Amino acid sequence: EPEVTQTPSHQVTQMGQEVILRCVPISNHLYFYWYRQILGQKVEFLVSFYNNEISEKSEIFDDQFSVERPDGSNFTLKIRSTKLEDSAMYFCASNSDSLIYGYTFGSGTRLTVV
Template identity: 90%
Template structure:
């Protein structure tokens, strides 16, 4: 069964450093997402991406964040200068084009900023 894959599964970084979280969405999907889940809190929407551009972003997704689909298969989330409060589980998701379809999630990347 096709699945969304994320790498790495766990990343530890120092405050102020840049990190790139990587995702390979399901191949025929058209919509791509990043969500995050701070420990003990609910899953929060960060950004959606369609047709090679951001279609919607949340208040959390400030100038420190960016997304890219560099080669037609990978979908990346970059955090330019990490803060302690960026520590969270980051989930990538993808969805087919039809409006009624569900999103499929990857297993997540646990980001720890120290």
């Protein structure tokens, strides 16, 4: 069964450093998303991406965040200057042009900012 792949599975970084979280969505999917989940809390929407541009973003997704699909397969989330409160599990998800099959989530990257 096709899956969404995320790397790394766990990243520890110092406050103020830049991190790049990587995702390989399912190849024939058209919509890509980043969500985050602070430990024990709800899954929060960050950004959606379609046709090589951001289609929607949340209030959380401020200027320190950016997304890119550099080569047609990878989908990256960059956090420019990490803060302690950025510590969370970051999930990438993708879906086809229909939501009938729901999102397919990756297994997540646990980001710890120290």
